Amino acid sequence: MCFKEQKALQWTRGSAFVIMFLLVLYLGGMIMSKKVAVVTGSAGGLGKGIAERLLKDGFSVMIHDISQDALTKTETELKDLGDVASFVGDVSKKADQEALVAAAVEKFGQLNVFVNNAGVEAVTPFLKIDESELERTFKINVFGTVYGTQAAAEQFIKQGTPGKIINACSIAGHEAYEVLGTYSASKHAVKAFTHVAAKELASKHITVNAYCPGVAKTKMWDRIDAEMVKADPSLKPGEPFAKFSGEIALGRYETPTDVANLVHFLASEDSDYITGQTILVDGGLVYN
Ligand SMILES: NC(=O)C1=CN([C@@H]2O[C@H](COP(=O)(O)OP(=O)(O)OC[C@H]3O[C@@H](n4cnc5c(N)ncnc54)[C@H](O)[C@@H]3O)[C@@H](O)[C@H]2O)C=CC1
Numbered sequence: 001m002c003f004k005e006q007k008a009l010q011w012t013r014g015s016a017f018v019i020m021f022l023l024v025l026y027l028g029g030m031i032m033s034k035k036v037a038v039v040t041g042s043a044g045g046l047g048k049g050i051a052e053r054l055l056k057d058g059f060s061v062m063i064h065d066i067s068q069d070a071l072t073k074t075e076t077e078l079k080d081l082g083d084v085a086s087f088v089g090d091v092s093k094k095a096d097q098e099a100l101v102a103a104a105v106e107k108f109g110q111l112n113v114f115v116n117n118a119g120v121e122a123v124t125p126f127l128k129i130d131e132s133e134l135e136r137t138f139k140i141n142v143f144g145t146v147y148g149t150q151a152a153a154e155q156f157i158k159q160g161t162p163g164k165i166i167n168a169c170s171i172a173g174h175e176a177y178e179v180l181g182t183y184s185a186s187k188h189a190v191k192a193f194t195h196v197a198a199k200e201l202a203s204k205h206i207t208v209n210a211y212c213p214g215v216a217k218t219k220m221w222d223r224i225d226a227e228m229v230k231a232d233p234s235l236k237p238g239e240p241f242a243k244f245s246g247e248i249a250l251g252r253y254e255t256p257t258d259v260a261n262l263v264h265f266l267a268s269e270d271s272d273y274i275t276g277q278t279i280l281v282d283g284g285l286v287y288n
């Protein structure tokens with residue numbers, strides 16, 4: 001090979017190396033710049049709707065639930081929408097929440113949004129509320145929200161990036177409803193923790209807000225309806241749901257999409273100047 005040919009070969013090799021290097025940098029940047037969201041309790045109901053919307057928004061999403069079977073089914077359903085992975089855990093256990101954040105970071109490289117969606121209802125006349133109901137409801141709805149917020153905030157601080165925490169509150173966090181005393185109290189506690197976490201974490205560029213749905217026809221409301229009928233035998237199945245949703249000004253019950261539209265906004269840069277807010281998304285039911 002003559003000197004000219006050797007030079008040309010060297011030049012070609014050098015250029016190929018530079019192009020490969022730039023490509024790796026570009027693809028790496030693309031992967032790292034893709035924002036990552038975790039949604040707890042997202043095997044079904046409102047959480048699944050939120051996960052679906054965030055995937056469509058371009059987030060990589062770690063879905064999560066206590067129910068392995070439901071979670072696997074949902075992951076399969078969502079996988080054509082984008083980067084989705086799943087993690088089984090119990091929000092009421094601090095170690096599970098830390099493991100959830102670690103799994104999201106290991107899978108997708110970072111964390112940007114954490115949605116404390118998982119929650120349970122409790123339907124009992126006040127005089128019959130017992131220790132096990134108080135413990136279960138507060139452990140999942142309140143301890144779960146605190147542990148999720150702590151685990152996510154620790155990760156944002158470690159990354160040195162801003163972050164967004166979005167909690168599931170409820171109309172029951174603004175009003176208190178008969179036979180929903182324990183549930184209402186737990187959602188009032190979620191509201192209080194949303195306020196205080198927003199105040200304490202603002203200096204770290206972490207925002208904390210909540211969505212407060214009204215009456216959505218998920219499995220939760222199917223159970224509430226059944227329990228309300230049990231508590232008042234004069235009611236027929238479907239009547240409690242019809243009574244609650246009949247009071248909605250916009251004339252229809254809520255869908256997961258209605259809730260996901262608000263969470264989409266709270267997860268986006270458009271909400272960067274909003275923190276400590278518990279926003280009603282109820283079609284016109286509670287006004288404050
Ligand atoms: N459905 C409604 O009308 C309203 C719901 N909300 C709130 O929205 C959130 C979602 O509600 P829905 O989708 O209706 O409930 P849902 O009962 O239909 O779904 C909740 C999901 O959370 C999971 N989950 C329950 N306990 C868990 C735990 N310890 N750890 C991990 N996952 C757990 C369940 O397996 C389920 O997949 C809840 O926080 C609820 O309180 C608030 C207002 C109204």
Ligand SMILES: CC(=O)C(C)=O
Binds near residue numbers: 220
């Ligand atoms: C389920 C719920 O959040 C209610 C009844 O307010």
